[in-house]
Structure formats: structure tokens, C-alpha cells
Amino acid sequence: MEHSNTMAEKGEKRKRDDEADNNGPGKKETSAGGEHPLPGFRLSAVLRESARDKTIFLHGKVNGDGEATEDAVVIMERAPFQAESVSNLLGNNPAMTVQLKNDIYGVYHLSPPAELNDIKTTVIRPATEKHIKKYLHQEVYLIQEKGEDYKNITLPFIESQSSSIQWVYNILEKKAEADRIVYENSDPENGFLLLPDFKWNQKQVEDLYLIAISQKRGIKSLRDLTADHLPLLRNILQEGTEAILKRYKLQANQLRIFLHYQPSYYHLHVHFTALGHDAPGITVERAHLLSDVIQNLEMNSRYYETRTLTYALREDDALLKCFKDSGKC
Known part of the structure; x- marks a missing residue:
């Protein structure tokens, strides 16, 4: 519950930012010029998440026609690494913050550039109860x-x-x-x-x-x-x-x-x-x-x-x- 509330607060912040940038909810467009797939998204619940697979499944509400709302299921997953891009990143001596160092073993925090930080996002909208249950643990x-x-x-x-x-x-x-x-x-x-x-x-x-x-x-x-x-x-x-x-x-x-x-x-x-x-x-x-x-x-x-x-x-x-x-x- 605490995790869901935190996610909801972040979702509300993103919504406010989008409204400020686009003069109203649901006005933001995709790079292809179409309507944004998640206008005014509000998080309802985290259906499931996997630290191993770097994937999270969300249920939320989005703006539909008029004042109506629609259910949406959003699946977010980290994109796989690509050897060439990662090699170029490490070859440029990126900033790395040490988290743990013990003999030959080191754990570091590295913030990749935007092109290496993609999140594949699958949207199911309008989502039925069957869709929502499908992704629930x-x-x-x-x-x-x-x-x-x-x-x-x-x-x-x-x-x-x-x-x-x-x-x-x-x-x-x-x-x-x-x-x-x-x-x-x-x-x-x-x-x-x-x-x-x-x-x-x-x-x-x-x-x-x-x-x-x-x-x-x-x-x-x-x-x-x-x-x-x-x-x-x-x-x-x-x-x-x-x-x-x-x-x-x-x-x-x-x-x-x-x-x-x-x-x-x-x-x-x-x-x-x-x-x-x-x-x-x-x-x-x-x-x-x-x-x-x-x-x-x-x-x-x-x-x-x-x-x-x-x-x-x-x-x-x-x-x-x-x-x-x-x-x-």
C-alpha cells in the first residue's frame, strides 16, 4: 500500500508537469503526432512487479471522451542492453559513484544517458477486467x-x-x-x-x-x-x-x-x-x-x-x- 501511494504521488506529479507543458491534461502528443496514449494517467494499483525481469505492471485511469474515464493496463520494462552502446558508454569514462568496494569487487552507481535508459511501455486501453486480472499476481x-x-x-x-x-x-x-x-x-x-x-x-x-x-x-x-x-x-x-x-x-x-x-x-x-x-x-x-x-x-x-x-x-x-x-x- 505504501508503495502504491508513492507511485500514485509520482504519477500525480507527472500529470501536473504534463498539464503545465501542454496547456491541459491529455493534450500532449506522441513523437509520431498522434494523441498521447495515456492522457491524464492516474495510478490505481501496482498489479505485479519483478525485480529480476525489471518489469512492472500497472492499472490506472486515463481520460476518455468528454468527462469519461477509461481503465488502462501499462507494462513497463527496461530495454535490454546492447553491447556496442554499453561499450561506448564505458569507454568514455562515465561518472561512477562507489556503493561498495571489497578487494577486487566493486559495486558502483552509473547514470546512463537518455538513449541507454529506454523503458519499453506497452499500453492496453481500454482495459477490461479480464486484462487487469491477467497481470495481477x-x-x-x-x-x-x-x-x-x-x-x-x-x-x-x-x-x-x-x-x-x-x-x-x-x-x-x-x-x-x-x-x-x-x-x-x-x-x-x-x-x-x-x-x-x-x-x-x-x-x-x-x-x-x-x-x-x-x-x-x-x-x-x-x-x-x-x-x-x-x-x-x-x-x-x-x-x-x-x-x-x-x-x-x-x-x-x-x-x-x-x-x-x-x-x-x-x-x-x-x-x-x-x-x-x-x-x-x-x-x-x-x-x-x-x-x-x-x-x-x-x-x-x-x-x-x-x-x-x-x-x-x-x-x-x-x-x-x-x-x-x-x-x-
């Missing part, structure tokens, strides 16, 4: 979902949700993010688009992260895949790795290529990350290697229809409640 529980559980519990739950994936269709129809496409196979059945994930700043291949989005609609997740989808999956594997080799000079054996179950949205997509990158969502209870998925479907077309799949759900997840209500956990 929660306990997690393992679910062992049998094929019949999927049909009786999970699928009805998915179909009852109103979550829109129009943003995915906007990408496929090139109404949005067309300039970010790395590779395209336009075949409506077996094609896909490959583009960088927003978690990657595209400045170093060490933490490469791209997403392949299926052109074909109606494939929600692993559970829908059969041998009929093998041409699509093979295209994603082969053409995706070839495109990454051509653009980023990473070999196929330097990549981690996987699907999530449960996925974060129900349209078939495949993750490509640099093998050395400790990317989120690569744990054994969520990630399924694409090469394994292909091999499993080659052996049994109904493999993912009948297979028991284990995954984790947060304690506030509505799907977890469905399993509890059904006496399955």
Missing part, C-alpha cells in the same frame, strides 16, 4: 484436461467467452501491422504470416521472438489439430525457419519453435524464439514443440483430440472455476 494450479474434459468443460467455456480476436484478423487482412511482416505465405489453407512479437524490441537476435499466425481461421488450439493440418504445420516449420535464417542469420537448431496450450488467444499461432532466450511461457506445462506436434499427428490423426493435456491456471481464472464446479479438480 495470482497463485497457479495444474489442470489435467482429458479429451472428454475439453469437450464437456473447456470448449463450452471458450465458446461462451466474448473475447474478440479482430486484431488478429486485422493483421491477416493487412489492416494493421503490415509493415512488420517478416514473411508471408498467402495460401488460405496452408499459409501464414510471420512477424515480430511485441515482447521483442528487434534490436538484438539474442532475444529474438516472432509469431507465425495461420491464414486459416477456425483452428482454436492444439485440440483442433488433426493430420489434415500437417501441410500447414510443416509450412510454418520449414518456411518460418528459412525466413529467420535469411533475415536474422539464426539456424533452425538455434530456435525454440512451439505452441501454447492453453493459448492466450484462440487462433492458431506458433512461437519462434532464440534458443538461448529465457522467454515467458516456455515451461513444460504450457509449451509444446512444433516438431513434436507434427510427429504426434503423423502417428495418430486424433492425438490431440484424445490426449490428456496438463496446463496451469491462475486462481482467478474462470476456467479453473468451471473445472472445480465439475468436480474435476
